[in-house]
Amino acid sequence: MLDEMLGDPQCPPEVRELRDRVTDFVGSRVVPCERVLDGGGPEAARTLRRLRQEAEERGLWALPLPAELGGQGLGLRAYAHVAEAEGASDHGPAALGSASLLDALMLGRHGSPRVRERYLAPLVAGELRAAYAMTEPDVPGTDPFLTATRAVDTGGGWRLTGGKWFVSGGETADVVTVLARTDKRPADRDGLSLVLVPTAARGFRVVRELPVFGASGQAEIALDGVAVDADHLIGARGQALAVAAERLQLGRTLRCLRWLGQARRAFDLMRERAVTRSRSRGPLGDLQLVQRHVFESLLSLRTTRPLIHEAVSRIDAGVDAHVEVGLAKVAAARTLHLVADAAIQVHGAAGLGPDTALPALFRTGRAARILDGPDELHITSVARRVLRAEQG
Numbered sequence: 001m002l003d004e005m006l007g008d009p010q011c012p013p014e015v016r017e018l019r020d021r022v023t024d025f026v027g028s029r030v031v032p033c034e035r036v037l038d039g040g041g042p043e044a045a046r047t048l049r050r051l052r053q054e055a056e057e058r059g060l061w062a063l064p065l066p067a068e069l070g071g072q073g074l075g076l077r078a079y080a081h082v083a084e085a086e087g088a089s090d091h092g093p094a095a096l097g098s099a100s101l102l103d104a105l106m107l108g109r110h111g112s113p114r115v116r117e118r119y120l121a122p123l124v125a126g127e128l129r130a131a132y133a134m135t136e137p138d139v140p141g142t143d144p145f146l147t148a149t150r151a152v153d154t155g156g157g158w159r160l161t162g163g164k165w166f167v168s169g170g171e172t173a174d175v176v177t178v179l180a181r182t183d184k185r186p187a188d189r190d191g192l193s194l195v196l197v198p199t200a201a202r203g204f205r206v207v208r209e210l211p212v213f214g215a216s217g218q219a220e221i222a223l224d225g226v227a228v229d230a231d232h233l234i235g236a237r238g239q240a241l242a243v244a245a246e247r248l249q250l251g252r253t254l255r256c257l258r259w260l261g262q263a264r265r266a267f268d269l270m271r272e273r274a275v276t277r278s279r280s281r282g283p284l285g286d287l288q289l290v291q292r293h294v295f296e297s298l299l300s301l302r303t304t305r306p307l308i309h310e311a312v313s314r315i316d317a318g319v320d321a322h323v324e325v326g327l328a329k330v331a332a333a334r335t336l337h338l339v340a341d342a343a344i345q346v347h348g349a350a351g352l353g354p355d356t357a358l359p360a361l362f363r364t365g366r367a368a369r370i371l372d373g374p375d376e377l378h379i380t381s382v383a384r385r386v387l388r389a390e391q392g
Contacts, residue, residue, distance in 0.1 A: 010309060011081040018063075018074075023085040025060055026092045034357070037091045040216055051095040052126050062097035062124055065104055069124040071097070076250075080257055080312040087258020088265045090364065102251050103130040106177070107196070110243050112231040115196060119175060131173035133164035133221060134244070144179060144192060144241065149223065151180035151195050157230045158182075158195055160223040163207070170219030171206050173199055178223065179240055194234040194243055201226050213363040249325050250315055252372045256308045256332035259368055260301070263332075263339040266361045267297050270343035273350075284346065293342035300335040307331050323385055326378035333375065337365035 011019060029051060030037075036047050055061045064079040065071020074082070079098075086092040093099040100123045107120055122128035139146045149162025160180055170176065176197050183191025197204060203226040210218040235243040274285035274294065284290055308328040314321035340362040344351035351358045369375050 008081055008084070008305065012078070015078045015081050019082050019085050021058070022060060022063075022082050022092075022096065023088070025055065025058060025096070026085060026088050029054060030089045030092050030095050031357075034089060034091060034360075038215065038360075048091070048094060051091075052097065055096050060096055062100075062126075064098050064101050065124045066108065069104065069108075069120055071104075071124050076316045077312060080253075080309060083254055083257040084261040084264070087261035090262075090360070092261075093258065097124070097126055100124060100126070100130060101254070102247055103132070103177070105250070106234065106243065106247050109246075110194075110235040111196070112233070114229075114231045115234070119196075128174045129169060129172055131167050131169045131176045132247075133167045133170065133176050134179045135164060135166050137163060137165050137220070144244070147179055147181050147192060149178065149180045151178075151182050151193060151228075153182065154227070158228045158233070160195060160197060160203075160226045160228060163220065163222045165207075165220035166210055166218045167221055168218060170221050171209060171216075175199065176204075176221065177234060179244065182237055190238040192240040193237050194240045195228055196232040196234055197223070197226055197228055201228065203227070212367050215360070215363060248372065249311075249321055252325050252329050253308065253311045253315060253321075255368070255372055256304075256311070256328045259332040259336040259364070260304060260308060262361050262364060263297075263301055263304075263336040266336070266340040266343040266358060267301060269356055269358060270294065270297065270339070270346045273343070273346050290346055293346055297339040297342050300331075300338050304328075304331040304335045323382050326382040329372060330375050330378050333365065333368035333371075336361065336368055340365045 008019070033047050033051065037044050052061065062071035063074045063082060064076070065073070067073035083093075083098070086096055086098060089095075104120060104123055107115055107123070111119070119128060119130075123130055134144065136148060139148060149160065149164065151158045151160045158180075160178060162180065164170075164178065167173075167176065176199060178195050178197050180193060180195055181191050182193040203224040205222045205224060207220040207222050209216055210220055212218055271294065274290050275283060277284040285294075307324070308331075311321050311324035311328040314324050340358060344358050344362060347356065347358060350356065353359075
C-alpha cells in the first residue's frame, strides 16, 4: 500500500523489475557502507571497488551508458525511473557506474577522435574518474561571461592559467573539463571554450578540499600554466556555452531524480519513526502535528515527480526543456529540504545525531537549493520565459 502511494505509477512493467533490483542493491549493499565511503581514503576506494564488482556481477553496472562502450544502453526515459532508486544514496551512482554518464556523453558527442579513443572506454569501465570545473572564486557561478581562467593558443596546444572551486570529485579526478576564456575580450559570449585537462599535467594543483556543511567531495583547483594538447578542446572553440547547456539540462534533471530518491528515503524514516515510536499517550503518529509533517511531505513527493519526468520527456525528445528543468530543479530541491527537515523534527534529537542518514539528507537538501544554479536563478529564468511567451 505504501509503495502504491509513494511509488512511480508511470514506471513500465519491464523497467519496474530493474528498478526494484537497484533499490535492493542500494539499500542492502551501498547504504551500509556509507560511513566508510564518506570518509574517503584507501578504505573507501577499496569498498567502492568491491561494490562496483558486485554491481557488475548482478548485471547492474553502467545501466544508462552507451552499449558500444561497455554500458547497457538503457534509454533516458527508462533510466529516469532507475535513477531515483540509485540516488537514494549519494554513493549509489558511483557504485553502479552511472556517475560518469554526463562526461561520457559530452566526450562522445564533442570530443576529438583521440580524446574519445583514449578516455571513453576507461571512463565507462570505472577505471578513470572525471570532473567538471566551471565556477571560480569571487565570480558569480551564474554568470559564466565573467570567467577569468584563460586558455592561450600556443600553436600546438593550450596553456591554461586560473583557478576553479567547488569542483565535485576534483581531488580524485584523472581528468577535469575546464571552462576557460580563449578570447581576450571580457564578457564575450563566443570567447569561452571547454578544455579537457589531465590532472597529472604539470601545473595542475588541488589547492584544498572544500567541505560542504562538513561533508567532503568538493575541491578548489589551480591551473598554473598547464599545457594541454590541441585536440583536448571539447567542442568547437568559443562554443563552450552550447555544450555546457546540453550537459547542464540533463545533469540538473538527473540530480532532481536522485534528490527525489533521497527525499523518499527521508520519508520512509519519518514514517517508521511515527509508527514505531511510542509515548505515554500512544504512538507518535497520533499527534496531528506529526500527521501534518507526513501529509506535507507526501504532497511534495507526489507533485514533484511528474515535473521531473516531464523534463525527462522533453530532453529525450530533443525539444526545449528550460521551463520544465527549472520547475523540476526548484521543486526537487525544496522537496528534499522539506521532507528531510520534517523527518528530523519527527525524530527529535535522534534526527540530529549519527544514528540515521537524516543529517546527511538534510545537508544535501539545503545544498540542493544552490547547486546547479540557485533557486532564484531558475525562478527568474522560468518567469521571464513565461512572460515573454504571454507577450508574444
